[in-house]
Amino acid sequence: MAQTASMLAIGDELLSGRTKDKNIAHLADVMTMAGIDLKEVRIVGDEPEEIVAAVNALRARYDYVFTSGGIGPTHDDMTADAIAAAFEAPIGYHPQAYALMAKHYEARGMEFTEARKRMARTPEGASLIDNPVSVAPGFHIGNVYVLAGVPAVFQAMLEKIVAGLPQGPVVLSAAVECPFGEGDIGGPLGEIQKRHPDVVIGSYPKFDGARYSTELVVRSRDGEALSRARSEVEAMLADLAASRST
Amino acid sequence: MAQTASMLAIGDELLSGRTKDKNIAHLADVMTMAGIDLKEVRIVGDEPEEIVAAVNALRARYDYVFTSGGIGPTHDDMTADAIAAAFEAPIGYHPQAYALMAKHYEARGMEFTEARKRMARTPEGASLIDNPVSVAPGFHIGNVYVLAGVPAVFQAMLEKIVAGLPQGPVVLSAAVECPFGEGDIGGPLGEIQKRHPDVVIGSYPKFDGARYSTELVVRSRDGEALSRARSEVEAMLADLAASRST
Numbered sequence: 001m002a003q004t005a006s007m008l009a010i011g012d013e014l015l016s017g018r019t020k021d022k023n024i025a026h027l028a029d030v031m032t033m034a035g036i037d038l039k040e041v042r043i044v045g046d047e048p049e050e051i052v053a054a055v056n057a058l059r060a061r062y063d064y065v066f067t068s069g070g071i072g073p074t075h076d077d078m079t080a081d082a083i084a085a086a087f088e089a090p091i092g093y094h095p096q097a098y099a100l101m102a103k104h105y106e107a108r109g110m111e112f113t114e115a116r117k118r119m120a121r122t123p124e125g126a127s128l129i130d131n132p133v134s135v136a137p138g139f140h141i142g143n144v145y146v147l148a149g150v151p152a153v154f155q156a157m158l159e160k161i162v163a164g165l166p167q168g169p170v171v172l173s174a175a176v177e178c179p180f181g182e183g184d185i186g187g188p189l190g191e192i193q194k195r196h197p198d199v200v201i202g203s204y205p206k207f208d209g210a211r212y213s214t215e216l217v218v219r220s221r222d223g224e225a226l227s228r229a230r231s232e233v234e235a236m237l238a239d240l241a242a243s244r245s246t
Numbered sequence: 247m248a249q250t251a252s253m254l255a256i257g258d259e260l261l262s263g264r265t266k267d268k269n270i271a272h273l274a275d276v277m278t279m280a281g282i283d284l285k286e287v288r289i290v291g292d293e294p295e296e297i298v299a300a301v302n303a304l305r306a307r308y309d310y311v312f313t314s315g316g317i318g319p320t321h322d323d324m325t326a327d328a329i330a331a332a333f334e335a336p337i338g339y340h341p342q343a344y345a346l347m348a349k350h351y352e353a354r355g356m357e358f359t360e361a362r363k364r365m366a367r368t369p370e371g372a373s374l375i376d377n378p379v380s381v382a383p384g385f386h387i388g389n390v391y392v393l394a395g396v397p398a399v400f401q402a403m404l405e406k407i408v409a410g411l412p413q414g415p416v417v418l419s420a421a422v423e424c425p426f427g428e429g430d431i432g433g434p435l436g437e438i439q440k441r442h443p444d445v446v447i448g449s450y451p452k453f454d455g456a457r458y459s460t461e462l463v464v465r466s467r468d469g470e471a472l473s474r475a476r477s478e479v480e481a482m483l484a485d486l487a488a489s490r491s492t
Binding site for chain 1: 277
């Protein structure tokens with residue numbers, strides 16, 4: 001069985017429309033390339049009880065949970081405390097994070113304010129996730145990875161994490177362009193899917209403002225199974241094209 | 247209390263990274279303008295049990311649930327059946343949807359295939375959501391609104407729905423640009439938030455590749471409360487700027 005992942009994106013700004021999330025789609029791409037199945041995503045606001053409930057639901061079901069957002073220095077950054085609450089762990093300054101940030105700010109002649117010190121707090125038992133962009137680290141406890149919401153930082157942290165995860169066999173996919181609408185192919189396509197339970201056939205309608213066409217995508221971790229199903233899809237489309245032109 | 251909304255985006259393609267969702271951010275904007283608080287979003291794949299569980303969790307907690315995707319004519323479109331299962335309702339052709347689609351395809355000389363007929367299926371007790379773009383309707387049962395995933399259709403359906411919902415008082419917001427990083431303002435900003443429990447102050451870091459600045463957003467349904475808190479934020483920033491220039 002492939003490993004499974006889930007994501008919890010945290011922040012009022014994602015739900016108010018102020019910020020358009022970029023991290024979900026990025027995680028989806030990275031997981032697919034790593035051969036890990038992203039199974040569920042949730043978005044909740046800056047409310048500790050909501051974060052706790054979502055993290056506990058996701059970490060119980062999936063191999064990995066990745067969170068984004070809420071680990072900055074301001075009052076609306078509640079993620080570290082919520083993760084500690086979810087794990088029923090005490091929270092405090094992580095000595096390594098504290099030392100690294102103290103040194104960073106000192107070198108720049110910047111004050112290591114109480115607000116900045118908040119970013120060194122982690123649940124007891126957490127290990128740090130390196131932040132090559134702006135120093136303040138993420139952290140990792142159990143199967144939960146807590147990342148920043150700023151996309152450049154989220155991406156850099158994720159790259160570090162994924163390099164250390166066991167990679168699964170990648171899902172292979174073949175896209176077949178289909179000039180017909182889904183309504184023309186839905187019947188025979190469903191039959192092909194039934195004959196090939198070892199592949200997943202996705203059908204994605206495209207609408208150009210006047211008419212529909214379809215992109216068909218055949219996916220499998222088994223290359224030969226993929227080829228067989230793809231050939232049947234192509235033959236079905238060729239038959240349909242021939243019947244239309246007579 | 248403001249009305250609350252949630253969203254369930256459905257589709258393997260959103261989780262594989264193949265499709266970048268556009269409907270979540272659109273719904274967020276529309277809800278904010280309508281004065282309805284979007285509280286939670288979930289994304290799940292084309293798996294009936296996952297859809298059922300998510301819909302039942304969301305409809306029990308929030309005033310409205312909006313779903314996107316999975317109502318087309320192909321085998322991977324499972325939303326209508328899953329919604330029926332969630333409501334423990336039988337599913338069948340909705341006479342009005344069936345008639346309207348039969349007429350549409352007849353007028354265009356297109357076959358009303360079994361696949362297309364699938365799009366006329368709704369749970370018993372559902373009412374239709376008009377699709378001004380491509381005919382096949384969405385539907386509405388209980389507090390759940392089932393919309394297409396194609397963004398042009400999702401948007402058109404949502405516009406119809408929102409026009410019929412009671413609009414709440416809109417959340418007012420004021421953005422204050424802050425040239426300092428969150429670490430410089432986190433302390434005093436938290437104090438301002440504590441003194442103004444009737445507003446929500448959001449702090450959003452921006453990273454230009456070299457240094458951080460911050461956008462501060464004060465939100466409230468009470469315009470006077472908003473003004474008072476905003477003035478304090480601006481005074482705090484002016485004090486900080488003065489102390490930096492001495």
